Amino acid sequence: MTMQRRVILEELAKVTSHPTADQLYQLVRRQLPRISLGTVYRNLDILSQTGMILRLDGEGQRRFDANANNHYHICCTLCGRTDDLQMKLIPKLEQNAAKAGGYQVTGHQLEFQGICPACLAKADSQAE
Amino acid sequence: MTMQRRVILEELAKVTSHPTADQLYQLVRRQLPRISLGTVYRNLDILSQTGMILRLDGEGQRRFDANANNHYHICCTLCGRTDDLQMKLIPKLEQNAAKAGGYQVTGHQLEFQGICPACLAKADSQAE
DNA sequence: TTGCTTGCAAAGGGTTTGCATAGGA
DNA sequence: TCCTATGCAAACCCTTTGCAAGCAA
Numbered sequence: 568m569t570m571q572r573r574v575i576l577e578e579l580a581k582v583t584s585h586p587t588a589d590q591l592y593q594l595v596r597r598q599l600p601r602i603s604l605g606t607v608y609r610n611l612d613i614l615s616q617t618g619m620i621l622r623l624d625g626e627g628q629r630r631f632d633a634n635a636n637n638h639y640h641i642c643c644t645l646c647g648r649t650d651d652l653q654m655k656l657i658p659k660l661e662q663n664a665a666k667a668g669g670y671q672v673t674g675h676q677l678e679f680q681g682i683c684p685a686c687l688a689k690a691d692s693q694a695e
Numbered sequence: 696m697t698m699q700r701r702v703i704l705e706e707l708a709k710v711t712s713h714p715t716a717d718q719l720y721q722l723v724r725r726q727l728p729r730i731s732l733g734t735v736y737r738n739l740d741i742l743s744q745t746g747m748i749l750r751l752d753g754e755g756q757r758r759f760d761a762n763a764n765n766h767y768h769i770c771c772t773l774c775g776r777t778d779d780l781q782m783k784l785i786p787k788l789e790q791n792a793a794k795a796g797g798y799q800v801t802g803h804q805l806e807f808q809g810i811c812p813a814c815l816a817k818a819d820s821q822a823e
Numbered sequence: 824t825t826g827c828t829t830g831c832a833a834a835g836g837g838t839t840t841g842c843a844t845a846g847g848a
Numbered sequence: 849t850c851c852t853a854t855g856c857a858a859a860c861c862c863t864t865t866g867c868a869a870g871c872a873a
Binding site: 569602605606609 | 827828829830831832
Binding site for chain 2: 622624625626627639641643644650652653654657661663664665667668669670671672673674675676677678679680681682683684687
């Protein structure tokens, strides 16, 4: 756990948004001005492989989440904003999938698409 | 609906795999040797925007599915193979998400990760 | 020293885009 | 003719990688 890795993890944990690698790079740079984007990518890779953070591979740019517990996300199709959902996990989901597909199931991701409150408001005001 | 778009749609419908844009390009080229990758991308874009096909934005390369009905997928983390799952859709999922997130929910994607039968067999034989 | 991590910069690879041309209404 | 879609190639952008230098054990 190097200084760089620690700061990356801390900054990711601070924000509730789900930043892209580049956004996180900008945040981390305020503390470590000489850090490189490559290092950010490398550490995000390691952290997600060890299960300390979550990697969100939706459409567009990859995003990261310091909350590694399995939970679901919703992503705004207009602005790209991604939020956590306070929703119960669906029980027995992976067992069912294993039964249906013959795979050895190791995980799952559930992502909703929609329009976030801010974009809804914007669309409303423009419609007037 | 141009000739190109028709052939792209037909070829996509023929295969049960979920090809990448490039794989589909190879297939389509057998019938339209002068078609370009750009055209394939452009048409896949249009087709998915109009809801005629599905766009799968998991990790790695984008994949496409001629079956636009909502259904779930499982993707092999070793070889990238993607299969449909014969699984009941989860009822009221989007209503629950809307309640939990304040978004206007327009859709969702559920994707499982796992190891496909072929890769399981390969891993087994190598372990011996 | 030894081995891993960094910073830097270049390469990589999938996807998008500009533009002149072709084809259909 | 007018307009849209195409082929071609270049541009784009995010991500990965090679390598020499740095740091810790």
